[in-house]
Amino acid sequence: MRATLFHLYFQGPLKALPRAPTLMAHLFWWYRYTHGREALEALLERFSQNPPFRLSSVYPKGWLPRPKLPPVPVEETTLRKALKNLALVSLETFQALAERGEEALLQAPEVLGRAKPPEPRRLRRSRVGIDRATGAARRGILFTQELLFPDPRTPYALYVLGEAPFDLKEGLAFVGEMGYGGGASVGLGRFRVEGPLEAELPEAKEPNAYATLAPGPLEGALYYELEPYWGRLGGAYVGKPFKRPYLRTREGSLYREVRNVLLDVTPEDPPEAGARVCEVLAVFPLGVRVWDS
Amino acid sequence: MKLRKVIRIRSVLLAKTGLRIGMSRDQMAIGDLDNPVIRNPLTDEPYIPGSSLKGKLRYLLEWSLGGDYILKAKDKHVYASPDPKDPVARIFGLAPENDEASLKVARERGPTRLLVRDAYLTEESKQQLERATARGGLYTEIKQEVFIPRLGGKANPRTTERVPAGARFLVEMSYRVLDDLDEDYFGKYLLRALELLELDGLGGHISRGYGQVYFLHPEKPPEAQEGLPLRERLQVEEVSLQGA
Numbered sequence: 001m002r003a004t005l006f007h008l009y010f011q012g013p014l015k016a017l018p019r020a021p022t023l024m025a026h027l028f029w030w031y032r033y034t035h036g037r038e039a040l041e042a043l044l045e046r047f048s049q050n051p052p053f054r055l056s057s058v059y060p061k062g063w064l065p066r067p068k069l070p071p072v073p074v075e076e077t078t079l080r081k082a083l084k085n086l087a088l089v090s091l092e093t094f095q096a097l098a099e100r101g102e103e104a105l106l107q108a109p110e111v112l113g114r115a116k117p118p119e120p121r122r123l124r125r126s127r128v129g130i131d132r133a134t135g136a137a138r139r140g141i142l143f144t145q146e147l148l149f150p151d152p153r154t155p156y157a158l159y160v161l162g163e164a165p166f167d168l169k170e171g172l173a174f175v176g177e178m179g180y181g182g183g184a185s186v187g188l189g190r191f192r193v194e195g196p197l198e199a200e201l202p203e204a205k206e207p208n209a210y211a212t213l214a215p216g217p218l219e220g221a222l223y224y225e226l227e228p229y230w231g232r233l234g235g236a237y238v239g240k241p242f243k244r245p246y247l248r249t250r251e252g253s254l255y256r257e258v259r260n261v262l263l264d265v266t267p268e269d270p271p272e273a274g275a276r277v278c279e280v281l282a283v284f285p286l287g288v289r290v291w292d293s
Numbered sequence: 294m295k296l297r298k299v300i301r302i303r304s305v306l307l308a309k310t311g312l313r314i315g316m317s318r319d320q321m322a323i324g325d326l327d328n329p330v331i332r333n334p335l336t337d338e339p340y341i342p343g344s345s346l347k348g349k350l351r352y353l354l355e356w357s358l359g360g361d362y363i364l365k366a367k368d369k370h371v372y373a374s375p376d377p378k379d380p381v382a383r384i385f386g387l388a389p390e391n392d393e394a395s396l397k398v399a400r401e402r403g404p405t406r407l408l409v410r411d412a413y414l415t416e417e418s419k420q421q422l423e424r425a426t427a428r429g430g431l432y433t434e435i436k437q438e439v440f441i442p443r444l445g446g447k448a449n450p451r452t453t454e455r456v457p458a459g460a461r462f463l464v465e466m467s468y469r470v471l472d473d474l475d476e477d478y479f480g481k482y483l484l485r486a487l488e489l490l491e492l493d494g495l496g497g498h499i500s501r502g503y504g505q506v507y508f509l510h511p512e513k514p515p516e517a518q519e520g521l522p523l524r525e526r527l528q529v530e531e532v533s534l535q536g537a
Contacts, residue, residue: 012411033296035519096433119332126316129343129370130352132363149334177532178299178467179408187343187387187410236403237472241396272400281299 001205001286006172006195007155008058012126013123013147014189015182017156019057019251020214022231024280026175029235031166033143043165048262053162054282061155063088063117064201065252066209068223069289072102079111087112088117095202098211098288120148147158147188156191159199159213161284169193185271207287210255214284216249217261222290224253229279244268248281258285294403299532300468300479306341306412306495307515308462311436311455311506314345314496328453330416330433335414338432339414339456346464346495351385356483359464377401378474380482406469407483412462422460434458438518455503463511467532 006016006137032040046052059065066089073081089110096104109115129141152157160168172193180189209222218226230245243265262283266278296477316331330339355362355372362381365373373390374382377398381387386405389395412420414432422432434457440449468483470476494504508526509515518526 012413030534036295123334125331125342125344127348130348131370132352132355132366132372135352138370151335174534183344185343185405185408186347187408190410237400241391269396 001161001201002170003056003199003201004160004195005197005199006158006160006169007061007197008153008172008176008191008193008195009155010120010150010157011152011176011190011192012187013125013149015145015147015179017058017120017148017150018053018158018180020284021056021229021279021281022181022284023158023175023246024055025234026180027164027168027171029205030171030174032235035166037290042260044278045155046184046260047278047282051162051260051280051282053160053164054214054260054284056157056284057156057215058156058160059088059213060117062091063157064094064286065211065213065250066088067094067097067103067286068225068252069097069288069290070223070252073108074106079106082113083283090115091202094286097122098204098207098286099200102288103290118151118154120150123147123149145183149177155194157199159284160196160238161203169195203287204289207289208256209288209290210258210283210285211288212249212253212283212285213251214254215250215281216253216255216283217259217263218249219261220255220257220259221249222254222256224249226250231279233277237275237277241267241269241271243277243279246279250263255283255285259283260265264278294471296534297470297472297475299534300465300470301530302464302468302509302524302534303528303530305415305511305515306462306464307507307509308456308460309507310458311434311503312338312341312458312460312496312506313453313455313498314341319329328451328517330454330456338414338419339460339525340411341462341495343409343411346412347385347407349487349493349495350407350409350483350490351381353493354384354486355381357485357489374398380478381476384468384478384483392479403471404469406471406475406478408467408469410465412464415461415463418459418461421529422457453498461509464508472495484524484527489525491523 028040031043054227062240074083083105093108105111108129124144124146126142126144128137131138160234176191176193178184181190227250231246232244233243244267246263246265263279263281265277265279314331315328331342332338333340362372373387375398383402384407389399407472418420433454436453436455438451438453440451468479491507493499495506508523510526511528
């Protein structure tokens, strides 16, 4: 499948690699800031019907999530554990998986330990609260955060299907400038953007299902891994309350049809009168062949 | 509430004296340093976390304003002003309590205006500091200090790692302007906090001479900047919302 590709280069630490719904929400805030509330509402209306564009989550360049295909039974312990722990696969392995199912993994270089995706280093960073009276660290408010430090020279891939009604690179550059995710006010989540480029993503020739590169809705999922999501409100809606929690599928989950949904996650106590809080769950589909009955 | 503009501040932070921002250690091996500095795990280079810089600016501004910021910060570690126009909460942010009154104030106040990035060594400084490797530390100096018992006895040595005087870090901050008040607060409070930082210091052991810092304009020759007002030593520009 042909897709548009952006390379993100992280400029410092961040809490987690960008995932499609959160990145989309950042872009929506930027769109609201630059085009106004009405324009954003009109765009969201389009997402409830037929999304003009779909974003993938962000992966190291050349790697994709392992599609959640029916597993093959393996008796040998080392191989079984290697299979169990495998989260990302190379584009070549994804192609083989899409065509032949999990059988293809038994000889895959990632499983045999010959290929590995670049992994961000982890560092626990301690933070302290300062006692206003003494200027020294205050007892009881020392806390530690585990942060990811991706190599600033390693490109991370963001794939896009369709056409955004704005210059996507400008929006992404702004998000990268201001910081993605939590802790942006203390410097987390900064990235530089390169693109747009063209990318050819692997797919099965005659697919009968789709693996998603973005979290998707529960409805219509065929083989999937669930996650509960309980995010905070973004943009101008600081602090509490949180969005209404919901369930969604993780990247790599399989669908029979390409799905999308605009979830209403407005909390019971909305951030302001009349405000609606929405979450876009749009499957980013790559065709796979499922060999079950 | 609409984002009018973003002001970006760039500057080179010069460590005029040894700078020490410490890190925690999960475990310690025999022969390790007592007090290592925080380092980037990818490069092993020391850096200044945005949280350290932002926290110190906030603390200094609070002290310069005094009153409730100090007197009422006892139970919580910062003073939670009920005023949505409170400059400290606006500029530096404030996590609201989960009660209706606090949430109302938080909504009216809006998001944190100031974003402070992690500050990394400049290329030039990195090259200079590579020479420090030969003297014990990697990009740093190992300083021996001694504690002297008041009633005699042997001196108690301790080792502290610090970034040597002369090191330079590239500092970058973004300031969101949502209304006229933010524009006003930029000059009145944020620049004031930066001035106070030069008078006070950054990191640990300031009272023993560590952590004196000085801001330099990144595109002007450093030798011509000594004594200039702070505003002239900062590169202040507006970031376009239509493409950063």
